[in-house]
Amino acid sequence: MVIAVPLLMLLILLIVQFAIWAHASSVAQATAEEALAAARVQGGTAAAGQQRAAQVLAQIGSSVLIAPHVSVTRTAATATVTITGTAEEVLPVPGLPLPVHVTVTGPVERFVPATQPG
DSSP states (O other): OTTHHHHHHHHHHHHHHHHHHHHHHHHHHHHHHHHHHHHHSTTOOHHHHHHHHHHHIIIIITTTEEEEEEEEEEOSSEEEEEEEEEEOOSSOOTTOOOEEEEEEEEEOOOOOOOOOOO
C-alpha cells in the first residue's frame, strides 16, 4: 500500500495533466478558427483576426492556455493564424513545459464575377 497509493496518485495526476493539455489545445484550435473567420472575410484584416483572437481567449482560454502568442497574416489569397503557448501545469516538472501549437489557414473570401456562357 505504501508504494501503490503514491503511484496511483501520480497516475491520476498525469491523466489530469494530459486532459488539461488536451483542453488547452482545443481552446487554441477554437481561437484560431474564430480568428481565421474574422481575417478571411471579404474586407477583413489581420488586425480584425488578432482582435477576435484576443476576445475569444479572454472568454474561454485565460486559465488553461498560459502566455498565448497569436500571429495573424493575410495575403491576397490566404489568411493564416498561428497560436502558441503552454498548457497549465498540474505537476510542475522543471524542464517539461507542455507546448500548444496550432496553425490554421484558409482562402480569403472575394467576389469573383460570373462568366457569361458562350
